[in-house]
Amino acid sequence: MNYKSLFSLLVVCAMCFTTLAQTDYRNEQQVNAALNSIASKGGAKATLTSLTKTNGGKDIWMLTLSDGSPESHPGIAIMGGVQGDHLLGTELALNMAESIVTNHPEVLKKTTFYIFPNLSPDATAQYFATTKFARQGNATQTDDDRDGKLDEDAFEDLNRDGLITMMRVEDPTGDYRLLEEDNRILVKADPNKGERGTYKIYTEGLDNDKDGVFNEDGLGGVYFNKNFTFNFPYFTKGSGEHPISQVEHRALLDFLYTQWNLYAILTFSDANNLSTPLKYNKGGASKRVVTSILKNDEAINKMLSEAYNKLVPKENAPNGAAQGGSAFEWSYFHFGRLAMSTPGWWPKKFEGDSVNKAPKNEKANFLAYAEAEGIQNAFIPWQEVQHPDFPNHKVEVGGMHPFVMKNPPYAMVDSISKKHTDFILKVAEMQPELQLVNLQQESVGNNLTRITVDLHNNGLLPTHTEMGDKSRWLRKINVYLKTSGKQQLISGKSRQVIEKLDGDGTLTMSWLIQGSGSVTLEATVPQAGTATKTINL
Template sequence: MKLTAGLIVLVCGIQALAAELPIKGYVSPDELHRQILQLSKQHPGILSVTTLAQTSAGHKLAAVSLGAKVGQAPAILIVAGLEGDDLTSAQLCLRFIESCCREYAHSENITTLLNHTTFYIFPVLNPDAAAQAFRFPIYNRTENEHSLDLDVDGSVNEDGYEDLNGDGFITQMRVPSPLGQWLPDPKNPQLLRPALPDQGEKGEYLLFSEGVDNDRDGKWNEDPSGGVDLSRNFSYRYPYFANGSGHYPMSEIETHALAEFCFAHGDIAAVFTFSSNGNLCRALTTGNNHADSKDKPLTAPMADDIVYINKVGEQYRTLFKYSSMTKEMMTAGSCVDWAYYHYGRWAFSAPAWSPGATDDSLTNTDPLLFERRLYSYLEKTDQLNKFVPWQEIRHPDFPDASVEAGGFIPYVGKNPPADSLNSITDRYSQFWQELASMLPIIEINSRVERLYRGVYRITAIISNGGKLPTCSRIGERLNWLQKIKIEAALTESQKMESGNLYYLLEAIPPGQSVEKSWIIRTSAPGPLLIKASAPSVGSAANVVQLD
């Protein structure tokens, strides 16, 4: 009997009801939002939640403000849940927020942290995609719910996935074919690797995601529900016309809301984005980035900035012990690249979690690098039930072939068991505390010289007591960040004889200082206030007495 796609979906949907969620112990985007709202009601002095928009699927897009002096202290922006199949980052943010609320006023470290640094957190930037992990059939969804004609055939959402073996998950299916391009891996036959024709190899299988060809165009699952992959929708190196990148840069509700939030908050000094590709996992190297050309866009971070990005990376790698096998190249249209090249901030990215490199024989040139590492991790942690062994299925598109379904279940490659989330949160909390301690710190001292009766030269020494410059080189190039403004606040009895009402300072490297002077005439003794400030570095003030 020939099975139709509709019958397959009905039968497998009934079978899937018995399946367990692959991310047991995680909370859905809506539940996570509810829990953070509840925390904000319990801790209004340090936590607030702002709903910026609603997504195409109706989920609330929230920005969380965490700190005792929001708007008055330098801020770190944390963007989580950007990649739809990364559920871990949202859970880490929830736990970080919970721990800060619990420990503020009880832990000296957390109290100091929130008194001097603000955290803006987008806990789930792509809730449309993340919600797929909590309903059957479950598949690695990366696109939001904004329906697009991904295969450019005039229809939308007409060729999605089907759970053909009824286990509740969309995995892969392999079809024996003389036109196949895939072979069982000799080291692990459960894995498939590309055949190498130049070495005389001939493929045995065609490889597809699990499903049927609903629109009968000879392609499988090429136009599922959705959507736009938000990690490819930002404006730097935007991949025009690429599948899933959207109609144009920042076309989506989510990415546009994030950008609007960033430009409305000048106090943001640094951006951290959870991403499967990261600039913290290995040391960056300098290259030809066209920094001296005004006609060409930058293609790599500026050399002076790389020095400091690598210093932050050293702190990260010490905590997380990432191996040299971690990828470093950015995805075209990525958030972290936008934050650096177009927003002009210190920008960092790293994966929320990655299975450990447990096989020392692996190399970067291995085409199955990630798959081997993941399979080895599952094997050594007694989680091989998260790999579905290949099993024969009946497929309406291949009635005479021995089609098999199997492979890694969705979400397993980026999301560890829930009982490990607390320990990962602890490391990220420590890293964010380290990053906050590296932010530039304005310090101001003054020197007073009496020139003659009632006339004084006041010299202000403005220093950077942090470990990062007060502005990155890319920030200076973009001329977007507000510069440090230093001014002498004269009283009615004081008159400026020489000097500017205020000065705007260029970037101050760590441990260095800049001096500015005024000559002030005073008709009566009194104090003079000298203050320096910029939204992204905070403020400092010094009072001198003019006798």
């Protein structure tokens, strides 16, 4: 065995050991090792590419999986790490890629996968830092409070537990009160119900710039899921100065806008149109700038939702709506593709028992569920600290763990990944596929032949979403009749452009040709493949 082979073997063994020993979400180095391992296993079917580096110097990786030329198959994109505190999305993207390469390589003969495991690597890194907090923004410095200074009022870990949580300050002028069913939780007091506020709450830290606001301009950066073009949230924290202002956004869209074979995008984010499908709204659909899913796409979304709910039961699923500038909204409204989004996991509702009643408050209910499931450190107990900004008040630091409500215990990740792999394979089974069927030839005399054929979409999904068709951006179906010098086309067109075919849809086409020899029929569109037939007249 030569040194190169020995080194490769040692790398593979190290990766296997890391996988077996994994007990927590993977950091940047472990994600990179996993990607290289998947690419190595995939061989010619896998290509790992860095689209760009963020301002924090981290790679935006793309793993392309395809048997043959990627552009020759309909494509699905999978986006993880869209939100920096959603580590589960990165794990799901990695595990789905691993499963496709290892267990389902046959799907790559007809489907290309473009997998982006972590689109917020600057933000995700905060989970592995000495001081952890739920960060969304990248490493771009920003002036969130618009005072001319950049990142000057960051968090401070006042109780030195390695986490940034919340501060509660006892104050009779406060707006918050303790929740009766779980006094660890604070809720807004309602004077109309005779409730009095006794606390003020802040994020953990100091008022560094002495403007009366805490941590309003820290390591904010630009949020990946706020910087897209649809419904861009101007002048809000994390959105950036303008849409697609960041190098990672530009690199991603520069690539995607050249991939005509893409027909679907799965995004792991808070938005959720898989547990509960989007509803058509005539008013929103009729606007010049459309804000509602279109009628035909509503039916497709419902079909996909039904398939998803069979694998991932919708019990207690959040009806998360996108908040503007999101990747999910862009992928449908501006990119015109079949758009799917899910957080991938959500805590079950604690139903209570004969001893413990189910709390109505969301956080209190989660804590009851976490206790029943043995989830550790879901809540950081309140701890009194001396605070220079509140010298005459009792100040305590604690609250919900910043990552626990979005990311399940790591032991659950494998089973969640399997369900989502099964789902995306189901989507691939449904994908549009052009076929030329029911070919008929009829001799009509004078060396004339009539050819009739059905152009059929063998998939359950349409060749174009209604939004994609409306946008006029997606390429149309082209049908070519290719003749030689021995034939003359009497009726019909040598090239016909078809707008779209619905799922399981069919269009009958016919030509009249004079002459002998062979002709070729070809129907092609990038997102549904190519079908050809050679006909001997």
